[in-house]
Amino acid sequence: MRLILEVWRQDGPQAQGRFETHEITDATPEMSLLELLDRLNHQLVEQDQDPVAFESDCREGICGTCGIDINGVPHGPEDNVPACGQHVRSFHDGQTVRIAPFRAKSFPVIRDLIVDRTGLDRIIQAGGTVAVDAGTAPDADTIRITHHDAEEALDFAACIGCGACVSACPNGAAYLFTGAKLAHLRLIPAAQQERSKRARSMVAQMEQEFGPCSQIGECALACPAKIPLRAIAAVNRERIRAGFRSRSKEN
Amino acid sequence: MSAAKATEGKGTAVDPLSLDALRVIGQELDGHLPDVHPRDAWTDRKLHYNLVNPANRRRFKIIVVGTGLAGAGAAAALGELGYDVEVFSYHDVPRRAHSVAAQGGINSPRARKVDNDSIDRFVKDTVKGGDYRGREQDAYRLGEEGIRVIDHMQAIGAAFAREYGGQLATRSFGGVQVSRTYYTRGQTGQQLEIAAAHALSRQVAAGTCKLHSRQELLDIIVKDGRAQGIVVRDLVTGKVRAMTAHAVVLCTGGYGNIYYKATLAKNSNASAIWRAYKRGAFFANPCFVQIHPTALPLMSQWQSKKTLMSESLRNDGRIWAPRKKDDDRDPNDIPEEERFYFLEERYPAFGNLVPRDVASRNIRERIDAGYGVGPLKNAVYLDFRTGIERLGAKVIRERYSNLFDMYHELTGEDPFQTPMRIAPSVHFTMGGLWSDYDQMTSIPGLFVGGEAGWGYHGANRLGANSLLSGCVDGWFTLPYSVPNYLAGLLGKEPLAHDDPAVTQTIADVEARVERLLSVNGSHGPDYFHEKLGAIMDRYASVSRDVEGLTKAIGLIRELREEFWRDVKVIGEGDRLNQELETAGRVADYLELAELLCVDALDRDESAGAHFRTDHEIDGEAARDDEHWCFCSAWGVPAESGPDAGKHIRNYEPLTFVAVPLQQRNYK
The missing domain is CATH 3.10.20.30 (Beta-grasp domain)
Incomplete structure (x- = not known):
């Protein structure tokens, strides 16, 4: 050819x-x-x-x-x-x-074709992590997670961090990326302790470097990990949920 | 040991490629193993480790190179403890390290079921699977710490598969008769790697770890017999600079890309461990290279690599080849009685779940005998029809959906409709930098973790034990053993950046970069890499013999000479230059390849993945425990003297207490 x-x-x-x-x-x-x-x-x-x-x-x-x-x-x-x-x-x-x-x-x-995508990593550093030190976790078998929740968490956790969602969005938004992380960690019991704090800090960092959601869904079509478009809703849901809770509440 | 020593030459050989001209026997090494039953070794050792007071920890600087499971874990755990950690990676962000591509799962002998699993059984499987060429004590530590690894990785975000009762789900892997593999669909490595990389991100945000991305390690700074820093090249600006510290931890992965087309990521390379070797770290068992049985075969000239199809697929997939040679029929048209399920027939006890080396040799045997399928006749079938009939397509989809999608994407064929075509491919290297029980190499202050090291897997790694060893090394071993070393350095500052050892090492690196740029030959580095891969595939793959290995060493030497005479590196050194990166890596492969072949020639037995055609019993690897029950740990040849230029083979004798030596039998 x-x-x-x-x-x-x-x-x-x-x-x-x-x-x-x-x-x-x-x-x-x-x-x-x-x-x-x-x-x-x-x-x-x-x-x-x-x-x-x-x-x-x-x-x-x-x-x-x-x-x-x-x-x-x-x-x-x-x-x-x-x-x-x-x-x-x-x-x-x-x-x-x-x-x-x-x-x-x-x-x-x-x-040439190489871009700097570390802005996505800064969103993770802002709060996409779980504050559990090595050796301090309880027995994972005693913490029950339903089959459905584990599968659902994995649907969102599958994000490969490539940045295609940002590039596909006319506004350069990172909603799909950020929402995928929020939706994933929401379902991990140890991560629920900081659920509100995480939503506030990740969203703030996201808004600092990336554009607003365009609501057209190009991101999900471009996503090689097939992150569901619902991840976008997760950003707003988690943000609003955190907004209703006292700022002193981390969970 | 005495017999191994007795094979040493008397200096009468004239053939430069004879074993006696290639290598000389060195010293016996001390693995610093605790003097207790292997089962109690780790507890005993931890009790005797020195500690560093929490207030003093921030005064110790530790360099961690690599952000895969071992590197990210070690850096995060040491950061959590309060040490001052500097993390280096050639990636743009930590999460991309190749641990991310592991598919099937992570073993852990949590033994929650009644299938009779235990730590002892895990050790038995690991030691036996490795054909008794790994350390029993290391395997115990792996099993013991492997239990809380699952708890930790789950807590920091890995979404392990769950049963309907809400408890963790498990599956089986090759070489094992219990179900101890924890997983997240076919992307377990991804989930563990992202969890570990994000834990590292937490420490970066906290300021305990400083991240230096897009930096490639090009040398180790050794002074007063201690590793005291590294020299890196900034891959964007080309600037070469040094960083000094109290200790250096290398978690830089394996060297399988020496074979050119393997299942490894394109950037995975051997330069960090090879540079360490050149500075005095011994290289253990370089010839122990795992050829994975189920990868996608090569389908065209420009196919850039091979792609792994997880071993977990062998839980529900059945491997077969047509009973008739050159059978061109559609696989679905070949009736049951004309299909040869050769693993099930030859190994009824383990069937499709025999260890990887056994599976690979059997598949290669079928292909070489003319029963291969596909356009290039270089594959066999991995068929899910029985599994789908038994469990339904929904269950199979849940277990392997992303693998099926990946196969579909790459080949355009749907595994739900037609069997996969698979073939063996280089996948993992059991060899690596030699280290003692504390994971310290023969250079004090230089530690190693993950695939870059050796120890657990012997001559063959069991599936799902590599994610385990990466996690255990990073989270639960190095954070104990590195501080033990640091405790003795309290009050000492890291080496000054104007120290002659630092400036000299920088100068060495710059000279080497300059040399690569100034050859101005006629072929790019890939040309030489491809040629090297062809030599290795032909002479140092699933089966090896003296004649072929000797020939390979001669060819590698010629190719190396040709490389330094004729390599072409386009562009300058003071900018992003991927040709230069490749050239440096290929130059190192050309040296390591020779050592790999010398080791394979030297090891006059078959063991696990190292299958010598002159040492077999009924087609199975025939070990020689009387003469070869040791780890070969190679040192850099002397520059002058009677043994100048000869590879120095040191050896650490291996003893087996809990799992007595016996011939493997999966029949």
Whole structure:
């Protein structure tokens, strides 16, 4: 297969970026999009040109490292699939494919297709954690969690932290990410001790760096971990719940 | 031991690739094991550890490298205790470390059921599964601490699967006849890793841990015989800098990517442990490499890696190959009597749940014998039809939904409709930096945790024991043993940054980076990596022999020479440069690969994953306990003298008290 790739090149956060056009003549349908970039880089190195900087790691859809935008869609044309699981078979022979970094004000470009997504980590640091030190937890079998709640918690805990939700949102909101963490920890008994405190601090941090929810649901379509759209409601529910409780109450 | 020593050469060999020209026998090592029954070893050791007063803890600086389960756990736990922790990772955020990709589960001998599990049985399974080449005492510690690991990980957010009664659910894994594997669907590693990374985030927010992301370790600073710091390269700016501390903990994972296409993440590499080795840390059992039986086979030239399909699938999936060679029929059209369920037939007691090395060799045997399936005839089937009929599609979906989705995504085939195609792939390395019982390497002050180390898994790791060892090392071992070392350093400041040992190590790193950039050859680093992978796959994989290993060592030396003559690294060193990162890693693989093959050549027996075709009984690995019941711990060759250039094989004898030596038998 022949594909024309328009790839974003940018030397650093302050540098001016541009699209660069390259042609791949031997793409195959079973190649993943990252393997297509591997192919391009191989070709560039052979021609003594600087290869395209892009991030990836597990290439199994679980680490959340790969974050590229394909033809304006985070991760690529297939819904709910990370870039490493997107394939060339989605394109037709001769098609032009535009590859850009995740676009969001809170994700500055570091180089080419690599962006800085540490803003999401700062939301976690603000309160997406559980204050239990090593060795102090009670017997996990004596704390009962219903089968349903464990499965529900896992639906939200599956977030891979890739940032596609932010990039997909016209407002650059991190509601899906933040809500997934709140909805997950709400169902973990040890984490319930700080439920209100967590909601207040995570939401405050989220609002400091990310935009307001656009309510259109693009985030859930882009999410490779299939985080349910209900996560967005969890942000408001947890925030309002915390608002009704006295500020001195942490749970 | 005497017989092993007796094999030492007398210096008459002329062939540079003969064993006597390649290696020399070194010293016997002391694992500093407690002098009590292995069952009581950890309790005894903890009682004798020195402690650090809570008020003094913040005066001790500890560097932790890596943020997988072991690294994030160790950093968070040491931070919780009040130490001043500096955490380094080449990722952008801690949560991405490759522990995140582990699928099936985490073992814990909590023994809540009446299936007759216990810590002793866990140790028996682990030691026997590892074919008696690990430490029994370490396995006991793993089992003992493994119990509260589940409590802790649950409390900090891991959403373990629950039964309808609300209690924790378990499943079975290979090499074990009880059900002791705790799980969260097929993404247990992810849930544990996120919980651990977030616990680390809590310490970062509290100020006890400082996080240095996008930094790659390129050397260890050793002065006065102690590890006193590290040198890192900032992957964004290219700046090389040092950080000194009272102790350094390496939790930097395994070296399986030496095989080029493995199930490991693309960035997983051996540089941290190899740099430590070059500075004097012994390397234990490098030839013990686990080939996982159930990975997706290679399907095309550009496929960048292999993808694991969790061992847990063997609970409900049945492995088979057609009885007829080159059977091209759709698998659903092949009638039951024409399917060869070879694991079930050959190993009736364990069936599809035999340990990984046994499964891999049997699958490879079927493929090599011409019974492989798929377009490249390089796979066998993993079939869920029986499981779906017995339990219903809903239950199977609950247990494995994300694995089935992943398979569907990658291959375009639905495992509910058609069996998976799977093949063996390099997956885990049991070898790693040698350490004593306190997880301290042969460089005092340098500790190791997780897959970067050795000890628990011997010559073959049991499924779901790696998440366990990462968690136990990080949360419940290093936080005890590192302070014991620190207690003796009270009042000492970390090495000054203008100390000659620091500036020299920085200069060494800069010179090496410069050397890589200045070769200006004709091929990128990947070219050499691919060639190395082909050598390793051919000669150092599921089965090995003297002739092949000898040949491999010669080929690796040629390739290494070619690399330093002809590698091309595009771009400069003072910016983000992924080609440069790859080149440094490949340069280290080219050295480690030789040691791996020398170790495989040296170890004149079969044990677990190390299967030598000249040592087998009925197709099973034949150990030689009389001569080889020890851990090989390799040291850097001397630069001059009669043994110049020879790899030095030190050895730590292994003794087995609770699980007496016996031949493995899964039939």
